[in-house]
Amino acid sequence: EAAVTQSPRSKVAVTGGKVTLSCHQTNNHDYMYWYRQDTGHGLRLIHYSYVADSTEKGDIPDGYKASRPSQENFSLILELASLSQTAVYFCASSGDRSNTEVFFGKGTRLTVV
Amino acid sequence: GDQVEQSPSALSLHEGTDSALRCNFTTTMRSVQWFRQNSRGSLISLFYLASGTKENGRLKSAFDSKERRYSTLHIRDAQLEDSGTYFCAAENTGYQNFYFGKGTSLTVIP
Numbered sequence: 001e002a003a004v005t006q007s008p009r010s011k012v013a014v015t016g017g018k019v020t021l022s023c024h025q026t027n028n029h030d031y032m033y034w035y036r037q038d039t040g041h042g043l044r045l046i047h048y049s050y051v052a053d054s055t056e057k058g059d060i061p062d063g064y065k066a067s068r069p070s071q072e073n074f075s076l077i078l079e080l081a082s083l084s085q086t087a088v089y090f091c092a093s094s095g096d097r098s099n100t101e102v103f104f105g106k107g108t109r110l111t112v113v
Numbered sequence: 114g115d116q117v118e119q120s121p122s123a124l125s126l127h128e129g130t131d132s133a134l135r136c137n138f139t140t141t142m143r144s145v146q147w148f149r150q151n152s153r154g155s156l157i158s159l160f161y162l163a164s165g166t167k168e169n170g171r172l173k174s175a176f177d178s179k180e181r182r183y184s185t186l187h188i189r190d191a192q193l194e195d196s197g198t199y200f201c202a203a204e205n206t207g208y209q210n211f212y213f214g215k216g217t218s219l220t221v222i223p
């Protein structure tokens with residue numbers, strides 16, 4: 001079964017601190033994504049990647065960096081965490097254009113204080 | 114602006130009744146996926162459609178195959194465990210990106 005694993009599952013960070021969220025997939029998928037969800041809203045795309053060592057900006061990339069060191073791993077980095085980045089973050093993966101079904105991790109609840 | 118408009122935003126159903134959720138897209142989409150977010154926040158995939166319809170138990174989803182600008186999710190004989198927030202996500206034809214609706218909060222009442 002397709003699996004996307006996120007760590008940590010929850011984190012409290014201090015304003016101005018650095019935060020790294022990690023994602024690992026065992027689906028052998030080319031595409032990986034980072035989304036954020038704010039209370040009462042849908043998901044918005046932050047960064048995505050379709051190949052190792054390359055990342056692309058999504059719809060709301062400001063304040064975030066991403067890193068894809070291998071096909072299996074995709075990290076989201078907040079260099080200087082801010083209060084407005086308190087949210088739930090979801091990682092996802094999908095295959096090639098022949099089947100683009102998306103598989104999500106369980107989410108990381110980030111609270112910036 | 115938003116690429117995906119989901120309706121209704123909230124819905125209450127009595128057990129045993131039927132209803133439909135809808136997502137309209139501002140442009141042609143390549144595929145659509147429906148999710149239910151449970152009380153723990155996990156996104157559970159219900160359907161993935163590149164065209165046509167799919168059915169699973171009391172749930173059925175359709176994706177407009179002609180203009181590819183809307184999708185529906187039908188819930189038949191609603192049960193308490195169907196409560197949750199339902200999201201649709203549509204894939205843009207230009208590149209592999211997915212746009213989410215804002216969700217429908219469904220409450221099934223005994």
